[in-house]
Amino acid sequence: MAKSSSALGTPEAAARTSLTTRILAVNIFALAMLAGGFFYLDSYRAQLIDARLEETATQVRLIAEAYAVTPPAGRPQLLSKFGLLTDTRLRVYAYPSPTARAAEVPRSFDSWSVSGPTYQLRDPAQEEWQKRVARFLDRSIDIIVDADHPEHFHEPDHDTLAAWPIALRATRDRNIATSVERAPDRTPMILAAIDVRRPDGSGAVILSTENQRDITRIVRAERLRLGVVLLIVVLVSVSLSLFLARTIVRPLRRLALAAHRVRLGRAREVQVPRLPERRDEIGTLARALSDMSMAIRQRIDATEAFAADVTHELKNPLASLRSAVDSLGIVKDPALQKQLIDVIRDDVGRLDRLITDIAEASRVDAELARARFESVDLGTMIEGLLTTREERGRNGDVRVAFARPHRGTAVVFGDGSRLTRVIENLVENAVSFSPAGGLVQVAATRDGDDVVIRVEDEGPGVPPDAREAIFNRFHSDRPEGEEFGRHSGLGLAIAKAIVEGHNGSIVATDRDNAPNGARFVIRLPAWSR
Incomplete structure (x- = not known):
């Protein structure tokens, strides 16, 4: 059964990956961790929205209390001032009767009718290309970080209480209801509703809507700063990685090539670069390899010379021995035969001493290394x-x-x-x-x-x-x-x-x-x- 492994998870995979690639991969991995700051920005945006929701709920509660104690004639001016101060649009849906259904409750007041608009929903199709690029980046990053997807905000065709789910929720719960929706240009809309009806069923529901464009502006500004920093760090990191790879890989490649030529033995004098200008570990390695190659060359030369000397030294006694042996079969004189036998004995003893000393000379270095x-x-x-x-x-x-x-x-x-x-x-x-x-x-x-x-x-x-x-x-x-x-x-x-x-x-x-x-x-x- 075949076994799978990650790209760089095994020594075999690492061996197939160049050192330059691995250096870049390690540095880019560190940069990816820095890029995780975008996740932090999404969390930061969520915290801003939560804070705005709490702030809006507090404001709506204060508005409701002020609304309840203000005479009916002064309520329009009160709500319009609140709308101007908080940049919100305040709407009131007053129940015509205690038994009226939500669909029958029309809008009875709109702060914009008094103070004018406090925010403007922008049409994305009418904005400049820079804004479109920014929204594209927003969508891309939201997909990457798996951000929440609020519902789209739109003004109802018939502005009644039933057209606002948040208002219905506030009516049902008899409490403050808040929610976040997304404007057409992807900016957050903060909605809050509160039921201010009296126990007899009469009263109204106050709805607050606010376009929190500044949240998007703050997040985009932070994202731009983070992007600039990330870009600078990426350029510096890649440059340093390439420089580091060059200072490491190039000399190692030269050393590997020289070692390969030494192994092939095609050149008698292979010059292993010593890299005298390097004062680091690579320079130490280069000089060690150079010294090692010279020592190997000297050892090979000495071995070849020793083999030639051994051949030469063995030829003399062997030639004498061969001559004596050949003559021994021809000579019939006992005295000459005895002389030839003495010569053979001396040559054999000479060969024995020579071989013994040769063996001693050849193994002395190896035995000293193990002694x-x-x-x-x-x-x-x-x-x-x-x-x-x-x-x-x-x-x-x-x-x-x-x-x-x-x-x-x-x-x-x-x-x-x-x-x-x-x-x-x-x-x-x-x-x-x-x-x-x-x-x-x-x-x-x-x-x-x-x-x-x-x-x-x-x-x-x-x-x-x-x-x-x-x-x-x-x-x-x-x-x-x-x-x-x-x-x-x-x-x-x-x-x-x-x-x-x-x-x-x-x-x-x-x-x-x-x-x-x-x-x-x-x-x-x-x-x-």
Whole structure:
């Protein structure tokens, strides 16, 4: 069964709607709430009419009381003055006899016959076009707000008591009756009637009619002011919405296009806009995406270079291995066969070391990203490492000295096993370059906010132009006389990757006040509680 949803009520619908449309929709919704002021105006008009009804009822009551105590000869003048003062038309319907029916009660007095008209019912067909437009707006807004629809007011052809339902109601209820009707030009007519008959049935009914044109004028004036304000707010809101959408959507569109080109990979150097002039979240996002794309590009370049280096490094032992294997089936001399077998064994061992180091180099970054760091006392760690090397005889005839720091002074925050690998690679490198009987010195000290580790040897040292290259993968500068293939050239590269993964640095320099030898200096942020 299909499920329906509102236009913007689901994430799928929002995803199909542009950001500009959503910004405009939100702002226009707020404007629609402001437009609800028209409902308030309808309520305001109803309150004005109710107040006028109460005021008219009070006036008619006062007129009736004055009418009752005034001699018959003075009543016409009294009613005409009241009509002039209140802008109303007062009519009197006097009962000719106590038993007379309403249809038989004619109009006995009309204030207009004395004072003249106090209001004028206007013919809509004779008014200017502005008034017609105003009435059209009145009708439209009344339909929107579902306003009440009073009956149409019209003067009866035969002005008798029976022609006025409100007068009949006042007669029936023996009380004041009021009502609102609508003049031809849609202005409200306030009607009020009161029965002033005596208990014997003689007397009259007084009817008051008044055209409250000022109510329509007040409401229209308020509506005009509200409309002007609403129009200004709409223009400002739409302008600000478009400006906001432009400042948000356009840069996001540029970033999305650049990201799409990066994903397609059709251009080697895709420039993601950095938007340096933006100092907001979008500018931060742009620069983050730009940095991310450059990091991805560098990672891809490094991966491609690494793959090319791996291919190159594997070809040499594989070529040697293939040659030895092919020759082994041809050579019949046992001595030569033994030499070929030794070559195969060495090549296999070389491949094994190379593949092991390649695997270590390729996964060091990923493992550092997942590692759980903890406080590591480098003094204790280095001491244990060097003791193990000495016990296994891995230093040969080279002496290794360690200036152990005070406990707790050389503490960093990191992965202990990885940091052990760094020191192991540096010590192994120093031992391999040291002459027979040479001395390798290891030290760990605290320097301000850093822990500094130094590994020095008495070997030939590192030429200044090679101090960056030695940290590249598969760098092949080895000491003279070393058997080929014993090292993969990845030790220092792995050490640098681990150090930088701990927000540290590693450099190669000359030893102080020494004719030869190399010094490797590692700086790591010290751990503080």
